[in-house]
Amino acid sequence: MQTLTRKEREKQERESKILQLASAMLKESGYLGLSMDRIAAEMEYSKGTIYQHFPNKEEIILSLANEALKKRLDMFETASAWNATSRQRMAAIGAAAAEFVRIHPMYFAVDQLVRSASIWEKTSDQRRQFMQNCEASCMRIVGGIVNDAITDGDLRLANNMTAEVLVFGLWSMNFGAYSIITSSDSLEQVGLPEPEIALWHNQNLLLDGYGWTPLSSDFDYFHTFEQAKQELFGGRTPNEP
Amino acid sequence: MQTLTRKEREKQERESKILQLASAMLKESGYLGLSMDRIAAEMEYSKGTIYQHFPNKEEIILSLANEALKKRLDMFETASAWNATSRQRMAAIGAAAAEFVRIHPMYFAVDQLVRSASIWEKTSDQRRQFMQNCEASCMRIVGGIVNDAITDGDLRLANNMTAEVLVFGLWSMNFGAYSIITSSDSLEQVGLPEPEIALWHNQNLLLDGYGWTPLSSDFDYFHTFEQAKQELFGGRTPNEP
DNA sequence: CTCAATTATTGACTATTCGTCATTTAATGA
DNA sequence: TCATTAAATGACGAATAGTCAATAATTGAG
Numbered sequence: 449m450q451t452l453t454r455k456e457r458e459k460q461e462r463e464s465k466i467l468q469l470a471s472a473m474l475k476e477s478g479y480l481g482l483s484m485d486r487i488a489a490e491m492e493y494s495k496g497t498i499y500q501h502f503p504n505k506e507e508i509i510l511s512l513a514n515e516a517l518k519k520r521l522d523m524f525e526t527a528s529a530w531n532a533t534s535r536q537r538m539a540a541i542g543a544a545a546a547e548f549v550r551i552h553p554m555y556f557a558v559d560q561l562v563r564s565a566s567i568w569e570k571t572s573d574q575r576r577q578f579m580q581n582c583e584a585s586c587m588r589i590v591g592g593i594v595n596d597a598i599t600d601g602d603l604r605l606a607n608n609m610t611a612e613v614l615v616f617g618l619w620s621m622n623f624g625a626y627s628i629i630t631s632s633d634s635l636e637q638v639g640l641p642e643p644e645i646a647l648w649h650n651q652n653l654l655l656d657g658y659g660w661t662p663l664s665s666d667f668d669y670f671h672t673f674e675q676a677k678q679e680l681f682g683g684r685t686p687n688e689p
Numbered sequence: 690m691q692t693l694t695r696k697e698r699e700k701q702e703r704e705s706k707i708l709q710l711a712s713a714m715l716k717e718s719g720y721l722g723l724s725m726d727r728i729a730a731e732m733e734y735s736k737g738t739i740y741q742h743f744p745n746k747e748e749i750i751l752s753l754a755n756e757a758l759k760k761r762l763d764m765f766e767t768a769s770a771w772n773a774t775s776r777q778r779m780a781a782i783g784a785a786a787a788e789f790v791r792i793h794p795m796y797f798a799v800d801q802l803v804r805s806a807s808i809w810e811k812t813s814d815q816r817r818q819f820m821q822n823c824e825a826s827c828m829r830i831v832g833g834i835v836n837d838a839i840t841d842g843d844l845r846l847a848n849n850m851t852a853e854v855l856v857f858g859l860w861s862m863n864f865g866a867y868s869i870i871t872s873s874d875s876l877e878q879v880g881l882p883e884p885e886i887a888l889w890h891n892q893n894l895l896l897d898g899y900g901w902t903p904l905s906s907d908f909d910y911f912h913t914f915e916q917a918k919q920e921l922f923g924g925r926t927p928n929e930p
Numbered sequence: 931c932t933c934a935a936t937t938a939t940t941g942a943c944t945a946t947t948c949g950t951c952a953t954t955t956a957a958t959g960a
Numbered sequence: 961t962c963a964t965t966a967a968a969t970g971a972c973g974a975a976t977a978g979t980c981a982a983t984a985a986t987t988g989a990g
Contacts, residue, residue, distance in 0.1 A: 624865025
């Protein structure tokens with residue numbers, strides 16, 4: 449006996465089919481190529497039915513972003529709960545971020561879209577709040593690791609510093625790096641054949657700059673990174689075929 | 690005696706008027722609010738005439754980005770040519786970036802737009818190359834300062850490191866931070882009342898992590914930053930009323 | 931100055947899109 | 961069986977990008 453009626457199940461299936469199609473279209477031809485008419489046509493439903501699921505195009509896009517963000521939050525939680533030193537847990541967060549990008553190469557494009565085009569205003573409070581919640585939760589998780597490091601004596605912040613500033617440093621570096629990486633194919637021509645590794649080095653050196661011990665010169669965090677990837681997200685990540 | 694005929698001048702004026710209007714519209718209501726019809730209406734010209742200047746909407750957007758990028762390149766060159774230590778010149782680059790964002794708050798939104806929506810494909814080779822050129826030049830300038838630092842003995846890169854990796858670190862951090870800052874109004878709610886200052890700290894700590902002397906703990910780079918802002922870009926920046 | 935040739939401008943037109951809603955179709959259960 | 965409720969439809973209105981034949985303005989040779 450199911451908790452959902454056949455109708456409810458059908459509806460949910462259709463919804464995920466819509467999102468799946470939309471994701472493919474977005475990947476294929478960007479925001480402008482994502483057309484409600486085409487979704488309806490490919491679904492073999494009329495447009496009106498699609499609009500019963502999502503009141504507008506923007507809600508679909510934000511839904512896609514939220515699906516991804518939810519997974520990222522899970523991965524960050526997994527990384528944070530790892531039994532290791534604070535900086536190793538931080539490395540695990542890095543592994544989570546890298547794995548997330550591997551699984552959702554579209555996410556940054558979508559996130560940028562949501563931020564830049566006037567998509568935000570057209571979406572429902574509920575979905576907007578969900579998104580902000582996910583982001584805030586991610587920050588809180590990373591902030592928690594920072595505070596643990598302080599508690600453990602591995603990190604001492606200067607007077608005019610807060611954990612939030614450090615988290616913002618990592619966040620902005622990651623966001624920027626992956627935005628550039630996923631939307632630019634000419635990085636080799638500019639002397640950066642392996643931008644992901646460059647990001648990894650820079651993250652470590654930033655934490656070294658904060659004096660978060662053990663410093664990356666004294667410990668092989670790349671090994672930790674690979675280990676976290678394997679143990680925590682190895683083989684198959686949750687919710688992914 | 691002008692080198693341009695009256696017609697050419699008129700055309701150029703009209704072109705900059707179009708860009709000006711487009712910029713305002715983009716600021717006002719985003720990519721979707723930027724309408725060729727509305728531009729034509731507000732210019733009091735017909736649509737066809739607008740299309741004689743720009744073959745499509747996307748070219749207008751890329752033009753706007755390029756206008757801004759050109760100015761940033763100028764500012765970076767100015768900063769790099771400053772007579773000071775390598776890390777001070779780096780601080781001047783930071784001042785240039787900050788000043789650039791102050792003058793062009795729209796730039797990051799437009800840049801993200803160009804990257805994420807399918808704008809890139811629709812634009813001319815010429816404009817695309819101009820953009821890539823500007824970006825590459827900016828990187829080269831910053832890379833030049835890094836190399837000067839190495840020559841001066843203020844910086845020693847590890848074996849597996851290159852100047853490009855460092856530049857990428859600064860680039861991604863700046864790009865990410867300003868993208869987030871200019872597209873998010875809820876940073877205070879997340880414990881970041883002054884994100885620009887946070888960025889500044891993080892940049893310095895990253896360079897400290899690289900061991901670029903004098904370290905920020907030994908030298909007041911914020912003073913340098915303010916000084917560069919004043920001396921190099923103070924009062925009125927070039928090409929700005 | 932005149933007027934044919936060139937150049938610039940126009941806006942009606944096509945095609946495409948989003949989102950709505952009266953109408954039709956299907957499902958339900960008394 | 962059939963009245964009532966729910967779901968699905970697609971024609972429609974309103975915007976928009978971009979085109980292009982027709983029109984207006986400019987130019988410069990005679």
